[in-house]
Amino acid sequence: MAARDGRDERSGRARGLRAAGLALAGALLLGCAAAGWAYWHLSGNITSVDIDGALGDDRPARPVAVPSASPVPTGALNLLVLGSDSRGGEENQELGGGDSGGARSDTAMVVHLDAGRTAATVVSIPRDTLVHRPSCPLPSGGTTRQASGAMFNTAYELGGPVCAVKTVESLTGVRMDHYVEIDFSGFAKLVDALGGVTVTTDVDIDDDRSHLHLDAGTHHLDGTEALGLARTRYGLQGGSDLARIELQHTLVKALLEQVSTTDLLTDPARLYQVADAATGSLTTDTGLDSLGELTELGRSLKGLAADDVRTLTMPVLPAPADPNRVVADEPDAGDLWESLR
Template identity: 55%
Template sequence: MSAESTQGPAIPGGGPQDGPPRPARGHRRKPREKRRALQIAAWTAAGIVVLGGTGAGYLYFRLNDNLDSVDIDQALGTDRPEKADNGSENILVLGSDTRAGSNQDLGGGPDDGSARSDTAMIVHVYEGHKKASVVSIPRDTLIDRPECTDPDGDTHDAANGVMFNSAYSTGGAACAVKTVESITDLRMDHYLEVDFSGFQQLVDDLGGVEITTSEDISDDDSHLDLEAGTHKLDGEQALGLVRTRYGVGDGSDLGRIQLQQAFIKALIAQVKDVGLFTSPKKLYDLADTATRTVTTDSDLGSVNKLMSFASGLRGISPKNMTMVTMPVQYDPADANRVLVEEEKAEKVWKALKADRAIPKSATEGTATGQAEDIVSGG
């Protein structure tokens, strides 16, 4: 989506913490006080969620054991863009579409063990952690991939004119991060990855997410069939919505990104409304699913670290988040691919590097996908 909106992805977090003191007898605890008892910091990219624990010791250790992490810093070494010195941060969020195991039925492909980054977003958290910008990177973007090393230690040569999502399938998380840093000249301070099956289960644990469609959406490839109107999507339907492309707009990956961004808005509203704070079991179920679903960089590889990270993001509200798509145009040689609009993209990266808002001129006149306003929060 090249037009700006003010909704952003959900990168939640949290962890064990004690509840507040009980109110004096004869006084009812206000909803705001209840929320302080069990904090949830919630953003998704693609639908991407990490929720905190309940505080019980053995439950905490179980959640901690659920987490997988990747040592990005060790894999990439020191030849990287410099870290910002003002407290701002960049987080690369990926939704992976591995075809192995429980994801095979969801991904719709062969169980060949392969994986690609089906969703990619750069989340820039500004100095002070009160606002953020999110830049979606179309998976079909043709880019120059740098040389990178995979988790087995094998080195892969640089490649020109390849799809962006091939970086992940070639060398995993480290290669994806290195590719994004080479495109943007921005240091990725953190990495978060969520898989298909986990996303579906998270939505089911939430009790579904309500959305409204302005037209019918039908896509056999993503197993989605919705009539125009309001729907409460279960996990399977939500996954179909964020993965569909042929049933909306111009059938491109850009249209899919627009649906993903609209779903994020609806998901945030759902997390706020659902009775998590009055149901410790429901909260734990969400935390258990989320920590099994997510892979992080090693700096976030424990529930305590995730809790601390998420706590620092609590001040960011949806109205203080801007979402755009990396400026691209369709490839004249292949309508299924897009090319980076270098001058406009450079405006985006320079703005984020300087910790400034993304200028509207950076996204004006770029390819959109023509799926704006098809989906909204219920």
Template identity: 70%
Template sequence: MTGDDEPAGRRVGRRPKLLKAAGLTLAALLVLGAGGAGWTYWHLNDNITGVDINTALGDDRPPRSGATPAASAAPSSVPSGSLNILVLGSDSRSGAENAELGGGGEDSGARSDTAMVVHLDEGRTTATVVSIPRDTLVTRPSCPLPSGRSTAPADGVMFNSAYAVGGPVCAVKTVETLTGVRMDHYIEIDFSGFAELVDALGGVTVTTDEDIDDEDSHLTLEAGTHHLDGEQALALARTRHGVGDGSDLGRITLQQDLVKALLDQVSTTDLLTSPSKLYDVADTVTSNLTTDSELDSLTALMSLGHSLADLTSDRVDMVTMPVVPAPWDRNRVVAQEPEAGEVWESLR
């Protein structure tokens, strides 16, 4: 074990998608016809990338909520217990497509540009999504690396540095250290994967309360309702300048509105009437998917997706972890206590 902040080895380019879209579209695809079902199942299942977070972190973690693991729950049953899922958006600049969308260079490093803890209630009819500002200063624990070494622990560092130095494993461990809540599952999406999913769904309709003109995200929108393609939706998710106070908190509000709009788009898109579109969505989902090892199969994703069939956007409560400016750095924030602790306690 060493204190080197060694980049975590990982496969680049296959990152996750929307929780509900993944399970529901995959489940629907497999009932379209028996002829190509075998090849389709093999192809989509082979697309998925998994990370064995449980083995890497061992037993030194918060206790499980008592939920039925997705992989073992029958698709026709509602899983018991609540679930907490860490959903990350990665700002990876690797690959030509991500570099073009993100405006980055050749750097293969990445950070968790967006982080949401999704809490699904026992009946899967309501959910709470808690956003963690990426500018939050946290204690980053020592994290195991695939090489057998470890990252150095650090105090007062940016939350999104955990992913940069230790990949998904360190991101999960840092969130669990911050919240005291066990992350039952992990899902991640990068620039190109998010944009491709929005395009595969036919775009997404959003309403903005103010004009947006952000030179960094290259997005210009007048206040009002707009139907966005994938590249525009990604730009909206990354917009912070000219919105609210220009901080990450303003961007989080846009991201939360966008998540709800995507849930509505999934709910209103009848994919079963268009097998080719359904396949495009399912292929996009799985080919950009990275999950924990308990979710890295079609069976597990179908089970989880089926359990979310009754979850609509009006039953999703979007909140942000309470924060205050850091006393020693006004450009950063720290968790506001006891309010932040009360939020995390409600998810246990």
């Protein structure tokens, strides 16, 4: 009788272990399926443009790569980052994008990552800068007309990301290794997913066009308010685009601080929310159009703190023919771009 009881006990333990094993295997399979779906979904969020294929070899040369044993990229890198004043979609229209007649590059920044990825320089190009806009290929097979004395942001409006990149490379002589664009709704969702952002302004802001009304001081902004801060212009003294850029630089530093203090790795749900917001309204070149490639870029920047990021505006002067426009201030502008090659 005792032997039978022992066999029954062992048999019960075995059934229990098998059941636990099946449950664990099921949980692992579900976890893997969920992770696979999340990866597929986030990668599918990203829209890509084949910049290299469209522009070919008629571009500034890439810097010579220095061999490195690091498992992540460490070479110098230049990215063109555009904030798109997209006029399509209900969410973008509610945030000030206007009608569905097109889109403009509302914000343009050249981001230079130093070799070693321990420092970065962000250079804003005022959208009112008068530039030589080169002829750009169009998806239809045609080309845009080149123009002298054209406003910088017309390049994107006429020829999209490809023409924006070509115009920046023509202006700077610097090869853009990657292209990143985020629209109104995507930026607002990203800030909200991060829990908002804290900024300090030195002046009162009262701008009906950007829907922002703030007293001077420190404020914790949600996504819509942060977008308003990035866009505000007419609520500033003189309605200056250069003053708006200064606010954008303040916002960039504040966002970097917010990211560094938000421990996303210990909160998978929050991490997914941030990743979904970041990729949901993102357009990149084909070299950054997957979650794996974006993650690799992010891993290479893990040692970069907000204090390691320098923010500048391309040196400009009032345009001789139009005081409401600016032109590059040479040789200072050229010297700045030379330092980023």
